[in-house]
Structures are given as C-alpha cells and as structure tokens.
Amino acid sequence: MKPIKTKLLSETDVLPLTCSRTGTCCHGNQVWINPWEVQQLAKTKQISVSEFCKTNTDFGGIRLKFEGNPNSTGKKSCLLYHSTNGCSVHVGRPLACRMYPLGRQIQHGETRYVYQGDEFPCFNECPEVKTLPQLSVYEYLIGQNTKHYEIAQVGYLEVVQNLADNAFALLLDTPLASSGDIRTLKAWRKLSIENPSSLFLNLEEDWLKALINPTVDYNEDPTIFIEQHNEYLQQKIQACFGSLTTIKEFSDAAILLMNMALYLAISIGANSKELAEHWIEVAKEHGALE
Ligand code: SF4
Numbered sequence: 678m679k680p681i682k683t684k685l686l687s688e689t690d691v692l693p694l695t696c697s698r699t700g701t702c703c704h705g706n707q708v709w710i711n712p713w714e715v716q717q718l719a720k721t722k723q724i725s726v727s728e729f730c731k732t733n734t735d736f737g738g739i740r741l742k743f744e745g746n747p748n749s750t751g752k753k754s755c756l757l758y759h760s761t762n763g764c765s766v767h768v769g770r771p772l773a774c775r776m777y778p779l780g781r782q783i784q785h786g787e788t789r790y791v792y793q794g795d796e797f798p799c800f801n802e803c804p805e806v807k808t809l810p811q812l813s814v815y816e817y818l819i820g821q822n823t824k825h826y827e828i829a830q831v832g833y834l835e836v837v838q839n840l841a842d843n844a845f846a847l848l849l850d851t852p853l854a855s856s857g858d859i860r861t862l863k864a865w866r867k868l869s870i871e872n873p874s875s876l877f878l879n880l881e882e883d884w885l886k887a888l889i890n891p892t893v894d895y896n897e898d899p900t901i902f903i904e905q906h907n908e909y910l911q912q913k914i915q916a917c918f919g920s921l922t923t924i925k926e927f928s929d930a931a932i933l934l935m936n937m938a939l940y941l942a943i944s945i946g947a948n949s950k951e952l953a954e955h956w957i958e959v960a961k962e963h964g965a966l967e
C-alpha cells in the first residue's frame with residue numbers, strides 16, 4: 678500500500694481554510710475523543726457522561742459513532758450531525774473537528790501542524806473552498822479556539838505516560854523482572870497489536886469508568902480537570918496495587934496498567950503500537966525479559 682504523504686506546515690502558511698459548511702467531513706470520518714472532551718460534549722448535549730458515551734461513542738467513549746444518515750456518497754454521518762443545522766455540539770466539539778482538515782503531531786516535545794494526502798484534503802469533496810478566503814494556519818487555529826483542546830491533548834499524553842510509569846514500577850521495582858518473568862512483556866507485546874475494540878473489551882467496568890468517567894468534578898479548564906483525573910487514577914492504583922505480594926499479582930497489574938495506557942493513548946490519537954514497542958524496549962534495557 679502506498680504510504681500517505683504528510684505535509685508539514687508552519688503557522689504562517691496560508692491555505693484554503695475557510696470551510697464551505699457542507700458537513701462533508703462530518704460523514705465517513707473517524708474522530709477520537711479524550712475524557713475531558715467527553716465531559717465537554719456531554720455538557721453541551723446536557724446529558725450525563727454515561728448517557729453520552731452509550732449513545733454517541735464507540736469503544737466505551739473514545740471515538741464518536743458515525744452511524745447516522747448517509748450523504749449522497751453513501752458515507753454515514755456522525756450521530757451529532759443534523760442535516761439542517763449541522764453540528765449539534767458546535768461549542769463543545771472536539772479538537773479533531775476544530776482542526777480538520779489539519780492534524781497535529783507531537784515530536785520530541787514539539788507540536789507540528791500537518792495535513793495528509795497528495796493535495797489539500799477539502800479539495801476532494803468541497804472544491805468550492807478554492808473560491809473562499811484563505812487563512813494562515815495561525816489565524817485558523819485562533820478562529821477555531823483550539824487552545825484549551827490542545828492543552829487537553831498534552832495533559833492526557835502525560836496521564837498516559839504516568840499509567841505506563843506505574844506499569845514499569847510494577848515490573849522493575851518489584852521482584853517481578855528479577856524473577857525471570859517473561860509473561861508480562863509477552864502480554865505487553867500482544868497488547869501492542871490489539872485494536873481499540875480489544876483494548877476496550879479487556880477492561881473491567883470499574884477501570885473503564887476511572888478512565889472515561891472518573892469521579893472528578895467537571896471543570897472547563899482542562900489543566901485543572903486533568904490534574905484531578907490523574908490524581909484520582911494514581912490514588913485508585915495505589916489503593917488496588919499498593920500491597921500486592923505475589924509475582925502473578927505484580928504481572929497482572931502491570932499488564933492491566935499497560936492496557937489502560939494504550940487505550941487512553943488511542944483516545945488522543947497516539948500510535949499505540951509504536952508507544953508499546955518503545956516501552957517494551959525500555960523495559961528490556963532495564964533488565965526485563967521477553
Ligand atoms: S471538507 Fe473542508 S470545506 Fe468541506 S465541510 Fe469539511 S472542513 Fe469544510
């Protein structure tokens with residue numbers, strides 16, 4: 678298969694970024710959402726987080742469902758799309774929707790804005806954008822009010838790393854790795870190639886709730902919400918795994934926490950396979966066996 682081209686952008690690049698508002702990209706698309714975005718969306722819909730997740734998302738709350746009425750090309754709409762009024766959650770829409778057709782990557786701590794494909798994505802199905810005013814990437818992001826949503830992505834990347842760090846502690850700071858255990862890294866390797874559905878189905882209800890709908894007060898400031906979410910997860914991990922004693926218990930807990938880290942990583946659009954492979958190599962460098 679031909680690799681998809683990624684066009685790297687600078688904030689001063691000027692592009693046809695004025696949307697034609699045809700709702701084309703609200704059909705047949707894939708939108709991943711992090712737990713703070715889930716809170717925003719539920720709040721905008723004025724329903725509970727659990728009801729929002731049940732009705733509008735796949736895999737327990739990390740992807741919007743695209744199962745609505747198809748458009749003229751047969752692509753099904755996001756369930757939050759209304760054919761007459763457009764997006765029903767416009768004020769609380771997630772980062773992926775605010776940024777489309779642009780994407781965002783973090784490499785070595787630096788944020789890069791990109792679009793994918795041989796040509797500008799909107800040209801395929803909304804060629805009329807060629808006649809609309811052009812905008813710089815910077816102007817576009819300001820207009821889409823992405824700041825809080827970008828902060829939330831960075832915040833959840835740290836939560837992902839913290840979950841993985843807990844998994845590392847169970848593997849390397851207990852007698853697990855030095856016991857000659859190969860079961861844990863074998864399971865991490867298996868998790869690295871599991872799809873979002875499997876990572877979701879592996880999680881028990883209680884842990885899924887802790888990830889997607891934690892007992893944390895809603896805060897429209899993502900920094901505050903995510904700090905509290907992280908604290909909540911750390912306390913739960915300590916309460917559940919702080920007094921384990923057997924090799925099997927350490928291994929089970931390290932596998933569960935890696936599953937949680939990878940599941941949450943997918944919610945922010947990260948490449949879970951690459952992350953898992955990196956973490957397996959780090960664990961091996963520190964003495965764990967596969
Ligand atoms: S494809 Fe581009 S122009 Fe068309 S609706 Fe989406 S963002 Fe707007």
Ligand code: SF4
Binds near residue numbers: 703756765767771774
């Ligand atoms: S959340 Fe709104 S903007 Fe995003 S895909 Fe759904 S309907 Fe479209």
